[in-house]
Amino acid sequence: MKRSLVSVALLAAWATSAHAQSSVTLYGLVDVGLNYTSDAGGHRLYNTTSGVEQANRWGLRGVEDLGGGYGAVFVLENGFNLNTGALGQNNPGSSQGLMFGRQAYVGVTSPYGSLTLGRQYDSVVDFVGPLGTGNQWLGNNAAHPGDLDNFSNLYRVNNAIKYTSPSFAGLKFGGLYSLGGVAGDYSRNQVFSLGVSYSGGAFSLAAAYLNARNPNLGFFGDNGSSGAPSATSSFIPSPVYSGYASAHTYQVIGAGAAYTIGAATLGATYSNTQLMGLGDRSSGPNPSGFSGKAIFNNAEASFKYQITPALVAGVSYDYTQGSSVATATGSTGGAKYNQFAAGTDYFLSKRTDVYIVAVYQKASGTDSRNLPAVAVINNVSASSSDRQTVVRIGMRHKF
Numbered sequence: 001m002k003r004s005l006v007s008v009a010l011l012a013a014w015a016t017s018a019h020a021q022s023s024v025t026l027y028g029l030v031d032v033g034l035n036y037t038s039d040a041g042g043h044r045l046y047n048t049t050s051g052v053e054q055a056n057r058w059g060l061r062g063v064e065d066l067g068g069g070y071g072a073v074f075v076l077e078n079g080f081n082l083n084t085g086a087l088g089q090n091n092p093g094s095s096q097g098l099m100f101g102r103q104a105y106v107g108v109t110s111p112y113g114s115l116t117l118g119r120q121y122d123s124v125v126d127f128v129g130p131l132g133t134g135n136q137w138l139g140n141n142a143a144h145p146g147d148l149d150n151f152s153n154l155y156r157v158n159n160a161i162k163y164t165s166p167s168f169a170g171l172k173f174g175g176l177y178s179l180g181g182v183a184g185d186y187s188r189n190q191v192f193s194l195g196v197s198y199s200g201g202a203f204s205l206a207a208a209y210l211n212a213r214n215p216n217l218g219f220f221g222d223n224g225s226s227g228a229p230s231a232t233s234s235f236i237p238s239p240v241y242s243g244y245a246s247a248h249t250y251q252v253i254g255a256g257a258a259y260t261i262g263a264a265t266l267g268a269t270y271s272n273t274q275l276m277g278l279g280d281r282s283s284g285p286n287p288s289g290f291s292g293k294a295i296f297n298n299a300e301a302s303f304k305y306q307i308t309p310a311l312v313a314g315v316s317y318d319y320t321q322g323s324s325v326a327t328a329t330g331s332t333g334g335a336k337y338n339q340f341a342a343g344t345d346y347f348l349s350k351r352t353d354v355y356i357v358a359v360y361q362k363a364s365g366t367d368s369r370n371l372p373a374v375a376v377i378n379n380v381s382a383s384s385s386d387r388q389t390v391v392r393i394g395m396r397h398k399f
Helices: 002-021 123-131
Strands: 022-037 045-050 057-067 070-079 103-110 113-120 157-164 171-178 191-200 203-213 249-261 264-278 292-308 311-322 325-327 330-332 335-347 352-365 387-398
Touching (some): 057 103, 103 157, 123 171, 123 191, 123 264, 157 191, 292 325
Antiparallel strands (some): 022 045, 022 057, 057 070, 171 191, 191 203, 203 249, 264 292, 311 335, 325 330, 352 387
16 A cells, blocks of 8 residues: 555656646637728728737647756647638638648757747748837738738748747847758758847847748748649739749848837838849749849838836838839839828736727839739728728737
């Protein structure tokens, strides 16, 4: 009897120890709201959408202590539409998405940083993205037009090897590399990025670089296709740059900063996005006969004020300028987008908040389709004119 009791006690102690050294966490976020859109394809629109303040998700996060400061980690994160239950991360026109389209990786952490492999976020998303208002209190409607610089994480990277450093007195850095997986051409479809950030006291600063080869197939087209993406289709959803699917290379250089003074925070971001080597039909279609490269410069300025611990309000202004691009018969003049946004967010608890956001956009010039540019605020249908307004009232809950 005593031997049995001792065995039970040892087994219980072992189970407690094993539980303390490893864990799996279920987490998620649900967001839904009512929208008013002034012009969606030529008509006013009142509708309900989800995942705008933040994208809906649920996931599993696991960690196991391997001893000596080392650990094994994994993340499986699903995106979905709260209104319909459909999987997230779909390609335009596809009803099929990815089971774990937001993130899916496994790796090792150590005192020297973490090394992970799988479907992951690039360095622009990790380092500069958090400083943009589209990832803060204003939500995805206020993201840069078409999320052309990926600051708001529209695209993920498959087959990625990623390193993230520990923090050195507020300084962090990291990088990602994705093998293209094409026999005989190691550079085709490859993606790589680098980033660095510093946070100390009231000041935050970040910079990052992203480069994707044959981006229509290896970057834009890997967002949830049911099969191998085809070069006969453009997988870019926004007319801001959907016409540049034949680019051989997609490149983003981004930077951002924020400074907090009491309850107020001033923020700014800048990005230079280039779609180079236009006319590569092995990457995507080129109906306008573009050649050379298309360049977008984007600048955002923002102001946020913490009115009370539970209430925040702020405004932002975003300006995007596209370059002229050579065509088979001449050149386009490029497009410009002016965007203003304002919003307020009230936290009912640590996990639940309600918010109101308004976004106005004015477009001019010629867009990537070689047509007069139309306003196209993120997460809504493009306007039939050069102006568009969206007002959203929503609720978000984290678990």
